[in-house]
Amino acid sequence: xxxxxxxxxxxxxxxxxxxxxxxxxxxxxxxxxxxxxxxxxxxxxxxxxxxxxxxxxxxxxxxxxxxxxxxxxxxxxxxxxxxxxxxxxxxxxxxxxxxx
Numbered sequence: 613x614x615x616x617x618x619x620x621x622x623x624x625x626x627x628x629x630x631x632x633x634x635x636x637x638x639x640x641x642x643x644x645x646x647x648x649x650x651x652x653x654x655x656x657x658x659x660x661x662x663x664x665x666x667x668x669x670x671x672x673x674x675x676x677x678x679x680x681x682x683x684x685x686x687x688x689x690x691x692x693x694x695x696x697x698x699x700x701x702x703x704x705x706x707x708x709x710x711x712x
Contacts, residue, residue: 668692 620628662671669688673681 667694 661674664671667690669686669692672686
């Protein structure tokens with residue numbers, strides 16, 4: 613249908629209303645997450661070092677990570693997906709030498 617019609621022909625009126633309703637739903641779908649994002653940036657709590665209590669080594673470095681990730685090479689003593697244990701057990705090379 614050509615653009616800039618002052619009055620739509622009757623056979624296209626239903627399609628025009630459906631298109632307008634769909635565009636309105638899409639607009640709400642964009643505005644609502646944007647409002648939540650702005651609200652959480654302004655009023656949300658700051659997440660800690662490991663908010664999900666993940667067991668992988670990527671959560672043992674600060675954010676943003678330093679160039680070499682770790683000052684000393686860590687020795688991992690449990691699996692990365694061992695979620696039945698409370699805390700990850702990581703021993704760094706310098707601590708391992710002290711234990712032996």
